[in-house]
Amino acid sequence: xxxxxxxxxxxxxxxxxxxxxxxxxxxxxxxxxxxxxxxxxxxxxxxxxxxxxxxxxxxxxxxxxxxxxxxxxxxxxxxxxxxxxxxxxxxxxxxxxxxxxxxxxxxxxxxxxxxxxxxxxxxxxxxxxxxxxxxxxxxxxxxxxxxxxxxxxxxxxxxxxxxxxxxxxxxxxxxxxxxxxxxxxxxxxxxxxxxxxxxxxxxxxxxxxxxxxxxxxxxxxxxxxxxxxxxxxxxxxxxxxxxxxxxxxxxxxxxxxxxxxxxxxxxxxxxxxxxxxxxxxxxxxxxxxxxxxxxxxxxxxxxxxxxxxxxxxxxxx
Ligand code: UT7
Numbered sequence: 546x547x548x549x550x551x552x553x554x555x556x557x558x559x560x561x562x563x564x565x566x567x568x569x570x571x572x573x574x575x576x577x578x579x580x581x582x583x584x585x586x587x588x589x590x591x592x593x594x595x596x597x598x599x600x601x602x603x604x605x606x607x608x609x610x611x612x613x614x615x616x617x618x619x620x621x622x623x624x625x626x627x628x629x630x631x632x633x634x635x636x637x638x639x640x641x642x643x644x645x646x647x648x649x650x651x652x653x654x655x656x657x658x659x660x661x662x663x664x665x666x667x668x669x670x671x672x673x674x675x676x677x678x679x680x681x682x683x684x685x686x687x688x689x690x691x692x693x694x695x696x697x698x699x700x701x702x703x704x705x706x707x708x709x710x711x712x713x714x715x716x717x718x719x720x721x722x723x724x725x726x727x728x729x730x731x732x733x734x735x736x737x738x739x740x741x742x743x744x745x746x747x748x749x750x751x752x753x754x755x756x757x758x759x760x761x762x763x764x765x766x767x768x769x770x771x772x773x774x775x776x777x778x779x780x781x782x783x784x785x786x787x788x789x790x791x792x793x794x795x796x797x798x799x800x801x802x803x804x805x806x807x808x809x810x811x812x813x814x815x816x817x818x819x820x821x822x823x824x825x826x827x828x829x830x831x832x833x834x835x836x837x838x839x840x841x842x843x844x845x846x847x848x849x850x851x852x853x854x855x856x857x858x859x860x861x862x
Contacts, residue, residue: 548677549712550860553830553844554605555599555816557588557703564698571694571738573616577700585820587701589686594628595704596637602704602826603638606678610829611832616709617626618674620648621664623657623822625685625731638680657681657787658705659720659858662846666715677817679795680706681822688731690749690821699792700750701818705826713861716843717769719771720856721764722857728756729851740823757850761791764849767800769856776859780805782843784862785832788846790824821850838862 563586564838566573578584590598599622607614615757620642622635627650629637629669653660661679668674682704731809732746765788773779786805788796793814800810810827825846832838840862 546711547715548669549714550707550862551609551710552606552708553706553833554607554609555703555705555825555827555830556601556605557827558590558593560589560591560597561586563590564571567698568792570691571697573694573698580654580719582699583796583814584699584818585815586610588703590684590702592632592686593702595624595626595684596641596827597623597681598684598702598704599638599680599706600641602682602706602823603642603678606706606708607831612708614642614644617644617676617678618646618672619665619668619677620644620646620680621660621661621677621684622648622650622680623652624650624655624682625652625654625821627646627682627689632694634682635680648693649674653854653856654852655791655819655821655824656720656852656854656856658825658849659718659846659856660768660854662686662709662715662858663718663720663856665709669711675711677709678706679709679826680704681826683823685821688749690747690800693749695754696750696752699819701820702782703817703820703823703827705823705830707826707829715860716770716861717776718856719768721768721854723748723846725853728760728853730752730853758792758795761795761849762798762802764855764858765795768847769803772857772859778843783845784838784842785807785809785811785844787832787845787846788823789816789850790817791819791850824845
């Protein structure tokens, strides 16, 4: 059993932080960030926690399809930057919405929105659920090392959500995990046990940019090609690819290798930066709001990131 996406929503904080603003904090400049990453500005939270943004995006998604919280059978959320470990961000969103359905969270970093969809598909098969709400939400600004110009300039805060209804629009998915923390790592604080003998690592994002870049381009192309081949499709059959918004150059490299025309690749990184698990549902919501998707269109969502984990799915709109 599968689903159709019947509603989408997003939320970003109002505070716009430009490249020039960042040049006041670390040694960087607008030209480098624009050329190497494709970002002009990002939204950074001043007051919202992750679950606040997740809640706003969830509410927008519900409103977009006229659903009440009582219609939702399950809430699945993803984040690497929640304000609490327990309650999970999913439980926080459930509570803020006033819902009574089960809620659980998964962590697959930047690929998590596709892992959420796959998990939702499994729940539709397992239970007699009619509607599932999925939310990717991040206050990445809270886990950045703001002295590290290699990471603090590429991320942003925000949330995106979708309402899924039992149906037949989720056609196929591919997902891979390589494991290991040498390329991307976000450590937790190690606590204050008087018995624990290991050193505290910096509790912020560490990333080997070049290695991540190469992995990202390869994973994106391989995953999209696998979906096309397995489903006897060509690029001509695909209305849009919605990639994780990590770096405009990653998307451009992959697009050229895939022979995909520029206008079929959804890109909004210039406005929001890399919002990790929120980037795909935000880009999806903007496509929907711009009226670019019509029922029956085939689209591919694809992502890569910490884990290392990558994933892609084929959806009939
Ligand atoms: O969403 C999770 C997955 N993450 C990603 O997919 C990110 C993938 N990686 C990337 O997007 C890119 O590797 C980065 C944007 C992180 C870095 O871009 P790059 O083109 O790979 O730069 P680099 O690390 O090779 O550094 C090139 C130069 C270095 O200077 P030297 O050694 O050549 O003099 C860096 O020190 O650019 C310098 N540099 C900067 N200069 C100005 C690095 N960061 C900055 C900066 N401003 N913010």
